[in-house]
Amino acid sequence: MNFAHRTQHLQPEGAYQVLANAQAQEASGRQIIHLEIGQPDFDTFANIRQAGIKAINEGLTRYTPPNGMLSLREVIAEDAGKRRGLTLNPNQVVVGPGAKPNLFFPVQALVEPGDEVIYPNPGFPTYEAMIRVAGGIPVPVPLLEDNCFSFDLDVFKRLVNDRTKLIILNSPSNPTGGVIPKPDLEQIAVAAQRHNCWVMSDEIYARIVYDNASVPSIASLPGMLERTIIVDGFSKTYAMTGWRLGFGIMPEKLANMVTLLLTHSVGCTAQFVQVAGVEALTGPQEQVDRVMAEYQRRRDTIVDGLNAIPGVTCQRPQGAFYVFPNIKSFGFTSSAMADLLLDKAGVAVLPGSDFGEHGEGYLRLVYSTSFENLQLAMDRLRQALKSL
Numbered sequence: 001m002n003f004a005h006r007t008q009h010l011q012p013e014g015a016y017q018v019l020a021n022a023q024a025q026e027a028s029g030r031q032i033i034h035l036e037i038g039q040p041d042f043d044t045f046a047n048i049r050q051a052g053i054k055a056i057n058e059g060l061t062r063y064t065p066p067n068g069m070l071s072l073r074e075v076i077a078e079d080a081g082k083r084r085g086l087t088l089n090p091n092q093v094v095v096g097p098g099a100k101p102n103l104f105f106p107v108q109a110l111v112e113p114g115d116e117v118i119y120p121n122p123g124f125p126t127y128e129a130m131i132r133v134a135g136g137i138p139v140p141v142p143l144l145e146d147n148c149f150s151f152d153l154d155v156f157k158r159l160v161n162d163r164t165k166l167i168i169l170n171s172p173s174n175p176t177g178g179v180i181p182k183p184d185l186e187q188i189a190v191a192a193q194r195h196n197c198w199v200m201s202d203e204i205y206a207r208i209v210y211d212n213a214s215v216p217s218i219a220s221l222p223g224m225l226e227r228t229i230i231v232d233g234f235s236k237t238y239a240m241t242g243w244r245l246g247f248g249i250m251p252e253k254l255a256n257m258v259t260l261l262l263t264h265s266v267g268c269t270a271q272f273v274q275v276a277g278v279e280a281l282t283g284p285q286e287q288v289d290r291v292m293a294e295y296q297r298r299r300d301t302i303v304d305g306l307n308a309i310p311g312v313t314c315q316r317p318q319g320a321f322y323v324f325p326n327i328k329s330f331g332f333t334s335s336a337m338a339d340l341l342l343d344k345a346g347v348a349v350l351p352g353s354d355f356g357e358h359g360e361g362y363l364r365l366v367y368s369t370s371f372e373n374l375q376l377a378m379d380r381l382r383q384a385l386k387s388l
Contacts, residue, residue, distance in 0.1 A: 009132045013125055014354030018338065022348040033377045035365045036348040038174060038322065040239040045287045048238060051279035055272035064268045067259040068095025068247070072274045075281045076247050080232065083206070084217045086225060094248045094258050095277075097269045099204050099233035102248030104130045105261040106229045107166065109254060110198055111136040115165035120151065122324075122352055122359030124174050124202070136165065142358040145315065145326065149178025153187055160191045166198045167191075171215055172205040175355045175364040176324040177317020179209070182216040189221045200229045204246075205320040207237045207288065210296045213318055219249075226251055236320075237288060238280045245269065245277050295321055298367040298374055305378030306365075309385050321368040324352065328361040330388050338363060345384035347377050 018036045026032050067073070073090035081088035096102050103126060111117060113135030119127040121140035131138045141156045143149040160167070167188060171180040192199050199218055206215045219228040233246030248258065299317060306314040306325045314325035327337055334351030341347050352359030367374055
């Protein structure tokens with residue numbers, strides 16, 4: 001079939017392809033440890049589940065405004081503003097079914113064919129896909145392992161120019177777990193203002209941070225709120241991946257345009273899901289703290305385990321629930337190494353090259369699985385890599 005040019009570049013996410021291969025091996029009787037899919041292994045917290053069930057039982061299953069219920073947008077504006085040191089109003093908030101609409105639609109609203117868009121590489125594959133669908137020119141900037149997987153600022157400064165319409169940031173990062181430090185954000189902000197660029201800051205992992213660290217938002221820097229789109233959601237922090245609930249925070253005029261795009265695409269987000277979102281933000285937060293402490297324990301286990309394997313080096317990520325070990329010393333491509341580990345060790349991981357050319361030589365492992373699974377995975381990886 002002859003499909004439109006804007007879709008011909010689209011590819012499936014690598015995680016789902018690896019998952020399908022791993023599940024095929026499981027069907028044949030093998031025990032596979034899944035470290036490839038980036039979602040929490042915890043159940044959605046009980047108070048959130050009960051709020052959603054109660055809403056359904058009360059008949060809250062109707063259409064809502066395309067940009068979200070006012071009650072939820074008010075709570076998001078207050079909570080997100082307080083966490084970032086910003087004063088926000090509900091008209092700046094756009095609720096969507098997951099975070100992806102607030103990645104995709106602002107790009108559609110802002111980027112003209114031929115506009116350049118800077119994005120992190122290695123990075124979430126949707127970034128490049130949504131740039132190309134809009135007709136924009138993807139401009140990847142390497143993330144440097146030596147800079148805790150923050151931008152290579154020398155390359156960034158060479159690439160940003162008056163044709164740059166948008167700069168995409170992701171902190172903490174998928175796939176690296178790196179956090180962009182405030183001094184780096186300040187340099188990016190100066191460039192964005194000099195060249196009159198928009199900034200999209202994907203902060204979906206902003207509450208999954210370790211060692212009592214904080215994640216600065218570029219929107220909190222002087223002069224940046226009026227040119228920044230914050231993207232966040234409930235999937236990771238509250239283990240609500242399947243509920244599909246996310247939001248964007250942006251200037252009101254852009255929020256109005258994104259709302260129109262939502263109107264003519266998904267219509268609105270499920271009413272009972274939004275009620276559960278209100279409960280997530282206003283209910284007890286101690287559960288989040290307990291989960292973060294468990295993630296930190298798992299992070300330390302997997303990082304220490306990987307660094308104990310000869311030939312592997314792995315930074316200790318500052319956030320999210322991914323590690324991005326360097327496996328260049330083995331002389332295998334990332335893809336070949338991922339295949340080998342699935343076949344020899346029964347451990348499903350993603351090649352770093354699935355996240356862009358600058359991910360070659362790395363693997364992405366997810367540690368949002370049980371402590372026991374992680375320990376078994378480290379034993380299997382150690383044995384498989386010993387022979388190399």
